[in-house]
Amino acid sequence: MATVDIKVPDIGDFDEVAVIEVLVKVGDTVKAEQSLITVESDKASMEIPSSQAGVVKEIKVAVGGKVKEGSVVLVLEADGAQAPAPAAAPAPAAASPAAAAATPAPAAPAPAPAAASGPVEVKVPDIGDFKDVSVIEVLVKVGDTVKAEQSLITVESDKASMEIPSSAAGVVKELRVKVGDVVNIGDLVAMLEGTSAAAPAAATAPAAAASAPASATASAPTPAAASPSPAATTAAAAPAHNPTVAPTGKLPHASPSIRKFARELGVPLDEIKGSGLKGRITQEDIHAFTKAVMSGAASTKAAAAKAPVGGGSADGAALGLIPWPKVDFAKFGTVERKDLSRIKKISGANLHRNWVMIPHVTNNDEADITELEAFRVATNKENEKSGVKVTMLAFVIKAVVSALKKFPEFNTSLDGDTLVYKQYYNVGFAADTPNGLVVPVLKDADKKGILQISQEMGELAKKARDGKLGSADMQGGCMSISSLGGIGGTHFTPIINAPEVAILGLSKGQMKPVWDGKQFVPRLTLPLSLSYDHRVIDGASAARFNAYLGQVLADFRRVLL
Structure with missing residues (x-):
């Protein structure tokens, strides 16, 4: 290529x-x-x-x-x-968000009106092919004296934020927009009591080519360039209350995509201190703020205002909980403080969200893996020279695929009120790394044998330990497995990895006396802990899934049925 x-x-x-x-x-x-x-x-x-x-x-x-x-x-x-090349146009057109929005191109100046002119309507100029762009900040108030070309409001599309300037000088008599409104070309922004001179005559800015947010200012009428792609021209309409913008003060320093991300989470950007260049707010800052609020270590101003007497965190106040304890640990002895790793900061917020939002139920069972373990040991001896070590987890992944085929409701995800049934079988497995827990995903496990699964698992686990997993390596999972078998424990409650609807936990296998109808015989048993989303899966289905999984692990020939 x-x-x-x-x-x-x-x-x-x-x-x-x-x-x-x-x-x-x-x-x-x-x-x-x-x-x-x-x-x-x-x-x-x-x-x-x-x-x-x-x-x-x-x-x-x-x-x-x-x-x-x-x-x-x-x-x-x-x-x-x-992508299609933009059509030629006599005026500048960009395949990027319109920087031309920042500085309008003046055309021939209009004759200055007489002093103390009457009311002047200030409207949204040509902003290209965009429709319904969101007002994210109002920069003036009634009574303010504004100059020609002074910015009045800030609007935002899904690709760019831009300021709409005044076409004339004067005193603001009436504002016709507010934060959260959506505007289009020609919409009335404000009424001015005009002063001695108007701004240069407005003219149409060229439309952007190929996904470009267009100019938010006025310039001389020119033919538009090729229309942007639909994806680029879809404006992100803000709700009536925009949590990313302070009611007063300066617009938070963040890119359009970050502001959109904050809006989706309901995070007030004006309450976040940015760690990026020049105080710019990054996605990691939003994650950290969200985690602090959810853990009770911080609260938003809106939640604090509603908190009951005696205090309480944002979420704690809403639930009627007492505040998170503030303790000076150093007065009890020597302490050392270490920042959480980036992985733990991100995964912590995700785990908390999943635990709070998903109604978890855990079904515990056991599988007899005596024969399967003997077969695994023999397989490793036969393949010593290949360098591939087969683990019990590889067999469990194959067994899980068989169970997903038999119980398809476990291979789904909730999308609003719709249940999405997947026709592929990608299984994630939790990998413990020095920086925290990550979940690489083994793709198309149904099309691979035990040796290939073992080899790919080893490669993904190494990438995880080396911190080289890409985002694609951790996406597309149907169900996840968390294995503590190499460490210990009898059973536990694994947290579902949204948007999946179930997760399987494996604990340490133990030799137990099992009654065979005549006598007790020693058998190696593997504890299975299946957590499931009770909105999608009922208890009977979960019990059947776990029981079937145990049958497959007890007699692996069942995967062929």
Whole structure:
């Protein structure tokens, strides 16, 4: 495949803009129109999309660097599915979020009206092919005196945030929009009592090409460029209350994708201190804040205002719980403080969410693996020279696939009120690493034998220990397995890995006396702990699933049936 340089398209009149976020890494597979980097001018932050699909071979930019039109962002190994090239237009059009939104291109100035002119309507100028862009900040209030070209509101699409300037100078007499509203070209923003001069005559900014958010300012009417792709032109409409924007004060320093992520979680960005360049809020900051609120270590201002007398965390107050204890541990003896690893910060929030939101029930059972263990030992002796070591977990994965086929409701995910039945069999397994627990996913386990499963498990486990697992290695699971067999324990309650509906826990196998109808005989038994989502699976189905799993492990010939 040929390599292709992905360059910064036309971003308007800006000479250089700062890179504040790199959204991909080497080895990632990107689609045409997928955002690659976020850049920022003094007026707008914008995401630069890829002009075609492929695999990232080299990244040419870094956070804090500067780019301009024509700068190489990265090198792709193209897959041949190139995005359509933008049509030529006499005025600048970008395949990126419109930086032109930040500085309107003035046309020939209009004649200045007489002093103390009457009311002036300030409307949304041409912002390209976007419809229903969200108002995320109102920058003025009634009574303010504004200058021509002074920003009045900030709007946001799914690719860019942009400021809408005033077309005239004057005093704000009435505001017709508020945070959370959606606006389109021609919508009335404010009524001004005009002063001595109006702004240069507004003109239409060119529409962006291929996924570009268009200019949010006025410029001379020109033919529009090729329309952006549907994915790029879908505006993210905000709810009536936008938790990512402070009621007063400056807009939080975050890219459009981060603000959208915060809105989806209901996180108030104005209460987060950014750890990125120039205080920029990152996705890790949102994860950390969410975890702190859910654990009771922090609370949002809104929740604190509603907290009962005596205090309480955001969630604790809502549940009527007392506050999380604040203890000076050092007064009892020597202590050492260590930050949680990045993996534990992310997985902790996910585990807490899953435990709170999913009604867990755990079914405990045991499987007789005496013959299977003997077969495993013999198999390893036969394959000593291959370097592949077969573990009991490989057999359990194959048995789980057989159980998923027999009980398809376990191979589902909830999507709102819809149950999604999967026709593939990908099994995740928990891997313990120095930085925390991760769950790599073994793909298409139904199409692989025990030796191949063992080999791929070993490779994924090594990548996990080395910190080299990619996001694709941990996605697409149907059901997960958490094995503590090598450590100990009899039974436990594993937490379901959403959006899956069940997880299997394995404890340490033990020799037990089992009655065979005539006498007690020693048998090796494996404890099985099956946690399931009670919204999808009832107790009888879970008991049958676990019992069938035990039958397969006791006589592995059943996988052939």
